[in-house]
Amino acid sequence: MSSNKILFGFHAVTVRLKTHPKSITEVHIDASRRDQRMRGFVERVKEAGVKLVDSDDERLGKLAGSPRHQGVVARVNAIAMQHSLDAVMEDLEAAEQLPLLLVLDGVTDPHNLGACLRVADGAGAQAVVAPKDHAVGLNATVAKVASGAAETVPYLMVTNLARALKELKERDVWVVGTSDQAEKSIYDIDLNRPVALVLGAEGEGMRQLTAKTCDELVSIPMQGAVESLNVSVAAGVCLYEALRQRRAQSR
Template sequence: MSKPANAVLYGFHAVTVRLKTHPESVSEVHIDPSRRDARMRSFVERVREAGVRLIETPDERLTQLAGGPRHQGVVARVQALAPKHSLDDVLDEVEGPPLVLVLDGVTDPHNLGACLRVADGAGAHAVVAPRDRAVGLNATVAKVASGAAETVPYLMVTNLARTLGELKERDIWVVGTSDSAERSIYDIDLNRPVALVLGAEGEGMRQLTAKTCDELVRIPMAGAVESLNVSVAAGVCLYEALRQRR
């Protein structure tokens, strides 16, 4: 069996969560020696407790390792984790009504990272995306997700419409978002097994995806702006589901 490929994580949240959940996968941690604030001191203590090699590295080199300047003085070399589950495995383990976020056509890593962070906060059990029209997990996604890339299964599927059909076979209600829908997200029952489907900004969901949904709903817009960023829309929908479930 081949070894997992090496990868890079950067930023306090992303690296801290990896140290907490899979410390054995962290090969080494690079830190900016000029940072001596309380946050960095606490982080260094956590790295040492995990028994991971700690390397003081100049900011310029950290920027090279991270592929950009937004590393917060923290970069880790890690082994890429194998995919956590299949969607069936995830759903088989769920207690209570499943809550799934489906993203159709989200290709911006910042948007995906923000969606994963929202999904984690709202208690979604998985995020699903098509393999051919979506961004994969990378260091930018992990940084923006603030650790949620390690905790929320992100499952890329070959055929999204078929996967939505499989969710329906599990009696999961598939709800898509559309600006032209008559009912709003606040008008429907989300206290049941639900998959919330959102498209990317601009294009929105593909026609086939929309047709596969059981129902389309809109997010009410009271101002001049016609639509929300996909991660904000995901937050609105997921937290409405959380509110109803509580």
């Protein structure tokens, strides 16, 4: 990952201001905006001691590479996060923390990835794993949709997904894939244990080798006319079912 990158949108930049303000080189804002939200944001930037640059919509759009910048674009330095699956697992084992991982196979849309990172952060997943050759990488659009979660949840791109899943199984992580054809549902299995939840892209689903590598396949019950859910919605259903079971067990 490059040491210098762009973040845009209120949520993404505000999270970076909260968590790593010294990593921000400068913040560009739409000088024509004087609404309450922008005023509050500008105060936060000034309190953090970050350079503030007045810009216009055209320049902001070029910097962000998108018209959906909300009048806020930041130049930032990349922050250190765990960048290997082994490192994440070793940290979890050292902390005696129950692993909850989200694995995405074939998700190439940056909006879907951003939404998956956001729900992973919300549910307490410790990492999102994807193959290098069948996935979108982190970019400004992903960071915008993730609303800060791209800064808090490690996104690990592995060379061989099936091999990475086998390595998780060797660490006693139960690998659960989602499939419309599975007889059991996500509500029928025990998720109060080390778990990696594997989801494929909407429509195509998981690749055959990925599905064969899973310990178990489950479905998400569909009661209406539609046949499937968007991958980020499906990720939310599965991750929050794991969270629900774990919280119930701890009471």
